[in-house]
Amino acid sequence: MHDIRLIRDDPAAFDAALARRGAASQSAALLALDERRRAITTELQAAQARRNDASKAIGQAKAQKDEATAAALMAEVAALKERMPALEAEGAQVDTDLTAALAAIPNLPAADVPDGADEEENVEQHRWGHPPEFDFEAKEHPDFADKLGLDFESAAAISGARFAILKGGIARLQRALGQFMLDRQTARGFTEVIPPLLVRDEAMFGTGQLPKFADDLFHTTDGRWLIPTAEVSLTNMVREQILAEAELPTKFTALTQCFRSEAGAAGRDTRGLIRQHQFEKVELVAITTPEQSDAVHEEMTRAAEAILEELGLPYRRVLLCTGDMGFGARKTFDLEVWLPGQKKYREISSVSNCGDFQARRMNARYRPAGETKGTRFVHTLNGSGLAVGRTLVAVLENYQQADGSVRIPQALVPYMGGLTELCAF
Template sequence: MHDIRLIRDEPTAFDAALRRRGVAPMSPSLLALDERRRAITTELQVAQARRNDASKAIGQAKAQKDEATAATLMAEVAALKEKMPALEAEGSEVDAAFQSALAAIPNLPADDVPEGADESGNVEQHRWGNPPSFDFVAREHPDFAGPLGLDFESAALISGARFAVLKGGIARLQRALGAFMLDRQTAAGFTEVIPPLLVRDEAVFGTGQLPKFAEDLFQTTDGRWLIPTAEVSLTNMVREQILGETELPLKFTALTQCFRSEAGAAGRDTRGLIRQHQFEKVELVAITTPEQSDAVHAEMTRAAEAILEELALPYRRVMLCTGDMGFTARKTFDLEVWLPGQACYREISSISNCGDFQARRMNARYRPTGESKGTRFVHTLNGSGLAVGRTLVAVLENYQRADGSVAIPEALLPYMGGLTELRPA
């Protein structure tokens, strides 16, 4: 959500920033709505004050037995009483239109975010590791992981497309990955949380999924939403709060199931685990002061990179351009892991600094040290540390062998109960 005062003060700069994201200028329509709602508020205040004054004057006129003046004033009060409900209704309608328009505008990009229309405009910043060399043709995981316990057929019978059943060693490997990631992220200073998976409208609005992306979510019959990421639950832990500056930064991590309808993903990654309706992810969320947020963004990115390095999975880091960033982000780093079966890098983590955009939607603030009254909006950050299913895919493909077996990365051996490899059943 944006601060309307900044739009009033600098409409040209606001529209220029939106233009970098490929969004048409919004300030003229927004400011017209804003001006009308403020005019209605002023008109209502004037009418209310006049009604109060006239009501008092009626009593005074009657006390003086000035019936003519009293009758004139009574007629005026009656007219005001008739006019005010219509003004209030118009004010509610205009304010709803204004709030809806404001809520639909994406965050503004940071100054150093590269300009571009789509992923082709992203800028690679760093590479780590070398893609493995095989003396056989590397395969994609759906082509060899079935005998290891990856079962799409049973899942399709139970739930339909874009679900999977994991059995035996491969299930143990996924569990090991989640536990390993949580252990590393808590060691890096993130507090482990087990949050709700079902949330209310206000929570999903606060992190920006509503109203724009409702079709990408699953909703229950009682109106709650299944979380698309633990970012929703973790970030909303500070909604409608005023924190002390000394409490910040707050850093949370959670391993949860996530649910996405993938409404706009027809035809993309229909095979395998890359794009599922239900998946596991270790999420990282931070709540900071504006002065801290860039440094915390770098820390969170490094925390995600460290997981890939310990698993010896080659990856690259890219800064997303203005046309490829998410709705709530002001700056985003993507980590893309090498998948030998596809012979390309694929996203495995997206770490975003949202500035105060989500905080305004949640009314999450802090009081600077030494100030007794003034408050400021916090900055929020989120990212994957990592997506467990996609990491499982990366391990399967990077550690595959010609005979269909898969070696277990050394970092995961303490979590595997003695298993050092997965072998076809």
Template sequence: MHDIRLIRTDPAAFDAALARRGAEPASSAILAIDEQRREVQTKMQEGQSRRNDASKAIGKAMGQGDTGAAEALKAEVAKLKETLPALEAEEKALTQKQADALAALPNLPAEDVPMGEDENDNVEVSRWGTPRSFDFEAKEHPDFAPALGLDFETAAQISGARFVFMRGQMARLNRALGAFMLDMQDKAGFTECVPPLLVKDEALFGTGQLPKFAEDLFRTTDDRWLIPTAEVSLTNAVREQIVDNAALPMKLTALTPCFRSEAGAAGKDTRGLIRQHQFDKVELVAITTPEASEAMHEEMTAAAEAVLQALELPYRKMLLCTGDMGFSARKTYDLEVWLPGQNTYREISSISNCGDFQARRMNARFKPEGSKKTEFLHTLNGSGLAVGRTLVAVLENGQNADGSVTLPSALVPYMGGIDTLEPA
């Protein structure tokens, strides 16, 4: 959500920032609604004030025996009581219209975010690790992992496309990865949480998924929503609150299933685990002050990178351009892991600084030291990591010619001493 006061102050700058994201100018339409709303509000306040003054004057006129003046005042009060509800309704409708217009606009990009239209314009910041050289042709995981317990056919019979049924050592590896990631994020100072998987409209509005991205979500019969990411539940933990300074920064993590309809992904990544309707993910969320959010963004990115490094998975860090960022983000780093089966890097984590964009939608605030006024918090979120995509990376980077997979040493304790997955 955007601050209407900033749009009033410099509408040209606001439109210029929207243009960097490829969005049309919006300040003129929003300010027209705002002006109309303020005019109605002024009329309403003047009417309320006059009603109160006239009501007081009735008693005075009656006390002075001036019945004519008293009757005239009574008539005026009666008329105001008729007209004020209409003004109040109009003011309420215009306030909602303005809020809806503001809510439809994406966050404004930070100044250091590069201009661009899509992923081809993202900027590589750094790389870690060297992709392994194979003495055989590396395969994609759907071509060898079914023998290790990755069952897409059974899942399709039960649930349809974009689901998986894991058995035995594959199921254990999935569980091991989640536990390993949680332990890594615990060491990085994140508090483990078990949040709800079903949320109300207000929660998804707060983090920016509603109303614009409803088609990407699954809705239940009782009008709740399955979370697309634990970002929704964790970030909304401060909804409608004034957070105590002593609690900041608030760093939260959770391992949860995530549910996405993938409405805009028809024909993309139809094989394997890359794009599923249901998947596990370790989410990272930070709630902090405006002054600390940039440093927190770097800290969270480093926490996600540490998992990849511990698993010995080559990756690159990308700074997303203005045209490739998510709706709520003002700056995003993507971590892309090397997948030898595809011979390319694929996204495994996005870490975003949302500034005060989500906090305004949630009305989440804090009171700076020495100040009597509250300010909106800054929120950040990212994957630490997506379990399914990490599993793909472990399988493809550790694959052997005989169909087995050598596991990273960091996972062996979580696998009960198993260091190699063997085909059944």
């Protein structure tokens, strides 16, 4: 959500920032609504004041036996009483229209975000590790993991496309990955949370999924939404609150199931675990002051990178360009892990600084130290630390062996009860 006062102060700068995201100018339409809203407020205040004055004058006119003046004043008061509800209704509608218009506009990019139209213009920051070399042709995970307990056919019979069943060792490996990630993130100071998986409209609006991305979500018959990421639940934990500056930064992590309809992904990644309707993810969320958010953004990105490094998975970090960033982000780092079967890097984590964009939608604020009245909006950040299913894919493909078995990364051996290899189920 954007601050209309900032748009009033410099509409050209607002439109220029939107243009960097490939969006059309919005300031003229927004300011027209804002001007009408303020005009209605002024007219209502004037009508209220005049009604009060006229009501007093009626008594004075009657006391002086001036019936003509009293009658004229009474007629004026009656007209004002009839006009004011219409003004109030119009004001409410204009306010609703302005809020809806502001809510539909993406966040403005940070100054150091590169301009670009799409993912081809993202900027690589660095790489870690080297893609493994095999003395056989590396396979994609759907082509060998069925023997390890990965079952797409049974899942499709039960639930349809984009679902999977994991059995035996591969199920244990997924569980091990999630627990390993949680242990590492809590050791870094993130507080573990088990949040709701079903949320109300207000929560989805607060983090920016509604109204724009309703088609990408699953909606229940009782009006709730299945979370597409624990970001929704974790970030909304501070909605409509005023925090003390001493409490910040606050950092949360959660391992949850996530649900996405993938309405905008028709035909993409139809094979394997890369793009599922239901998947597990360890989410990282931070609530900070504006001054802290850039440093915490780097800290969160490193927290995700450290998981990949400990698992021995080659990756690269890219800074997303303006045309590839998510709706609510002002700056995003993507981590892309090497998948030998596809012979390319694929996204495994996206870590975003949203500035005060979500906080305005949630009315989440903090009181600076030493102040008793004034408040400021917090900054919110979120990222994957990591997507468990995609990490499972990366482990399967990077640690595959010629006979179809998979070596277990050393960091996961304790979580696998000492097992060092995943063999046919």
